[in-house]
Amino acid sequence: MSRSPSPRPGGWSSPGLNTPYDTGGRTSPMRGYANGGSNVTWASAQAKSAEVKGYNAFSPRNQGFFGRHFRNLSTSLPFSYAEKEKLGRGRSQGNAFAQLLNRVGWNLWRLRKLIGTLLAIILWIILFYATPLHRIWRRSSALGVGGNKFVLILAANQGGGVMEWKGPREWAIERDSVKNKKKYTQNWGYDLEIVDMSTKKRYAHEWRESWEKVDTIRNAMRKYPHAEWFWWLDTNTFIMEPSYSLQKHIFNQLNDVTYRDIRHYNPLNISHPPTDDYLDPETRSPVGDGKANSINLIVPQDCGGFNLGSFFIRRSVWTDRLLDIWWDPVGYEQKHMEWEHKEQDALEYMYTNQPWIRPHVAFIHQRKVNSFPPGACGEKGDDPNIHYKEKDRDFLVNMAGCEWGRDCWAEMYTYRQLSNRLNRNPWEKFKDWISDSVKHMREKKKPDKKDPKKKKSG
Numbered sequence: 001m002s003r004s005p006s007p008r009p010g011g012w013s014s015p016g017l018n019t020p021y022d023t024g025g026r027t028s029p030m031r032g033y034a035n036g037g038s039n040v041t042w043a044s045a046q047a048k049s050a051e052v053k054g055y056n057a058f059s060p061r062n063q064g065f066f067g068r069h070f071r072n073l074s075t076s077l078p079f080s081y082a083e084k085e086k087l088g089r090g091r092s093q094g095n096a097f098a099q100l101l102n103r104v105g106w107n108l109w110r111l112r113k114l115i116g117t118l119l120a121i122i123l124w125i126i127l128f129y130a131t132p133l134h135r136i137w138r139r140s141s142a143l144g145v146g147g148n149k150f151v152l153i154l155a156a157n158q159g160g161g162v163m164e165w166k167g168p169r170e171w172a173i174e175r176d177s178v179k180n181k182k183k184y185t186q187n188w189g190y191d192l193e194i195v196d197m198s199t200k201k202r203y204a205h206e207w208r209e210s211w212e213k214v215d216t217i218r219n220a221m222r223k224y225p226h227a228e229w230f231w232w233l234d235t236n237t238f239i240m241e242p243s244y245s246l247q248k249h250i251f252n253q254l255n256d257v258t259y260r261d262i263r264h265y266n267p268l269n270i271s272h273p274p275t276d277d278y279l280d281p282e283t284r285s286p287v288g289d290g291k292a293n294s295i296n297l298i299v300p301q302d303c304g305g306f307n308l309g310s311f312f313i314r315r316s317v318w319t320d321r322l323l324d325i326w327w328d329p330v331g332y333e334q335k336h337m338e339w340e341h342k343e344q345d346a347l348e349y350m351y352t353n354q355p356w357i358r359p360h361v362a363f364i365h366q367r368k369v370n371s372f373p374p375g376a377c378g379e380k381g382d383d384p385n386i387h388y389k390e391k392d393r394d395f396l397v398n399m400a401g402c403e404w405g406r407d408c409w410a411e412m413y414t415y416r417q418l419s420n421r422l423n424r425n426p427w428e429k430f431k432d433w434i435s436d437s438v439k440h441m442r443e444k445k446k447p448d449k450k451d452p453k454k455k456k457s458g
Contacts, residue, residue: 040405082398138189147189149228150246153220154181154197155213156235169409176412177235180404184242191227193220210342213308214327234309236408237370240388240419244395250298250312250368258298258362260287265363268305268348273353288359296360299321299347300370302386302400303377306351308344309398310370325350342437367394373411377398388415393422 015076065454108115139147156174159264178194183193195216220230231246250257259265262272263286282289296319298312313319331339331346339345352358366372371388374381376399381387388394397415424432 010455017439046409068447130241135186135189138187140189145189145245145247148191148226150188150231151191151193151220151224151227151229152181152231152233153193153195153216154178154195154233155216173408173412174235176416177237180231180239180242180416184239187242188245190246191224193223203421211327211332213343214323217313218323219326221319228315229311230315232311232313234306234398236402236412237310238399238412238415238419239395240397240415240422241393242393242419242423249395250364254292254295254362257368258295258364260290260359260362262363265301267301267303268352270352273358276355279355280361283355286361294360295362298362298364300364300366300368302366302370303383306344306348307366307370307398307400308347309400312369312398314362322350322357325354330451367392369396370398371396373397373399375402375404375406390418390422 113249113410135147138145141148154177156178181192184190217230217232224230229246262270266272273284275284288294296314296316300307300310326343326346332342335346335349336342339349351361366386367389371394372381372386373388377383377386388397399406399408399411399415402411403416
């Protein structure tokens, strides 16, 4: 039916709409009023109403192909949409699981801002810490922390240099050392230059052995033209705290962690500052100009003087001049018998006798970049300025001189295991706590073994 029947007897009170169609179609079921006595079709009344009201004519249900098609589909279902809606009302009532889902959904919607913020933070952590994007960010100088300004140079020639073959233990030490440096530089976006000295045949001259360090630094400066600082490390070194960045650990507070006046710690007894009248005031000053940007060489000192197992050098005009004089053949050809530590003694000699070097050299506290294990500079290892302290979480350990009467591999293995234990993540600490707890409980349950001597005496 196109219209519902009138609840009043006699049909609707609209004049002319109670007569049957005169077009031969379905007849109207509404009869009664005959005001006007003329036959008016439903279509013509509908058209007139549309003209008056100003909108399209109402299209009765089931008119047209699509209307009839969807109507047939709905009537073929087990129950109509209306019936389905009626049956669905209140269906979750009495269903605890459905009520729980509704409650959870409502709470999630109410906390959508907080949840969205947390998801954004998690996404940021995944992008910058679980993917290579964190290395790109840490390398960038504009957006990140400027890791591209630092290059770590590792000499992979320990255990014989260029004159002898390395044994299994030396290879193992080198493997662990290289792995340690790779992990650190990848984490902070630094560049790593591994130099295999055994392939440098031009350094095979006995007088120039170990002097290749100077030429290697110069070559690294050519290879990385945008880098500013170069960090030299011997193979017998291990970075204990990979979570320390060079910027935060040293270079953001350079004046606080370094000292210019060598009298602060002077194992070589070098007279300082120079007092010659012809020198300028900056050179005669014990601290140079006192500015951090004038520091071009950072060297730690051990009990015997300068230590070049771990030191920093900066790209500058002053550095070019220093490397030229340091690499002078007069030094390694004429002084190799006098200078036992070769390039290290040469630097000490230049610092002592050439005043222009001092204003640009700063000394760093040894345990900041070059802690020693027991056996180096003292068998007890109790010097608070030199030896590694676990409780202070020193940055790096240098097994200096381990090839002379000590076990290099044992020391490397010990500090590697210690570093792994100190730098466990929360999940690893939780697993270790459970393991230690279970082990402790088992030890308590074990019966005490009585002393056989006491048993006999009893």
